[in-house]
Amino acid sequence: AQSVTQLDSQVPVFEEAPVELRCNYSSSVSVYLFWYVQYPNQGLQLLLKYLSGSTLVKGINGFEAEFNKSQTSFHLRKPSVHISDTAEYFCAVSAAGGTSYGKLTFGQGTILTVHP
Amino acid sequence: DSGVTQTPKHLITATGQRVTLRCSPRSGDLSVYWYQQSLDQGLQFLIQYYNGEERAKGNILERFSAQQFPDLHSELNLSSLELGDSALYFCASSVASGGITGELFFGEGSRLTVL
Numbered sequence: 001a002q003s004v005t006q007l008d009s010q011v012p013v014f015e016e017a018p019v020e021l022r023c024n025y026s027s028s029v030s031v032y033l034f035w036y037v038q039y040p041n042q043g044l045q046l047l048l049k050y051l052s053g054s055t056l057v058k059g060i061n062g063f064e065a066e067f068n069k070s071q072t073s074f075h076l077r078k079p080s081v082h083i084s085d086t087a088e089y090f091c092a093v094s095a096a097g098g099t100s101y102g103k104l105t106f107g108q109g110t111i112l113t114v115h116p
Numbered sequence: 117d118s119g120v121t122q123t124p125k126h127l128i129t130a131t132g133q134r135v136t137l138r139c140s141p142r143s144g145d146l147s148v149y150w151y152q153q154s155l156d157q158g159l160q161f162l163i164q165y166y167n168g169e170e171r172a173k174g175n176i177l178e179r180f181s182a183q184q185f186p187d188l189h190s191e192l193n194l195s196s197l198e199l200g201d202s203a204l205y206f207c208a209s210s211v212a213s214g215g216i217t218g219e220l221f222f223g224e225g226s227r228l229t230v231l
Contacts, residue, residue, distance in 0.1 A: 036222075041224070042224055043118060043120070043206060043208075043222035043223050043224045043225055044206070044208075044220075044222040045118070045222070046219045046220070049219065090159065092159075103149075103161050103164065103172050103174060104151075104159075104161060104220065105161070106158060106159035106160075107158075108158045109158065109159075
């Protein structure tokens, strides 16, 4: 089984500042990693994913994340945030290959609030 | 717009009642997933169907059941409702079945309130 811990439940930041949302995971098998964003009253939208290969992955809206296997982390970063980035962000993991069947285990979410 | 359609968007009912939530996946997607989002449990995987067959089960209660029809739409049935069943229920779809390599596309959810 997999588990995900998002280390910050809320992250306030000023517009144009950099931000990092932290995510650690636990798994006894290889994993795929994802970040999803949820805007108010909307469903989840994929920001980026790590399946294999380069440990630095780039996603939509200027976000990127780095997979660190030794530290079992997948932190999300953006060098300069906008007001429109205000949303809740979810880190998720699934077992790679085998019978994972798309079963995602989500973290508890981090609410990013960007202040003007 | 993800292309996944969920109805109803909001539903208010009483304890002990039964409700049905409906999901239409993106055109061409064969897999449908149901997730529950609540304040205390967060986002929890409930169940997955692929081309009409159940493929994986998560933390789904025995009072809950789901199915996927030949036209690939899915329904989640919740019965003997309790206050704790109040939550946002998401449907997601993807093309693939086992060994996920792609993206799940989420609907906007059905918010269930049990009074």
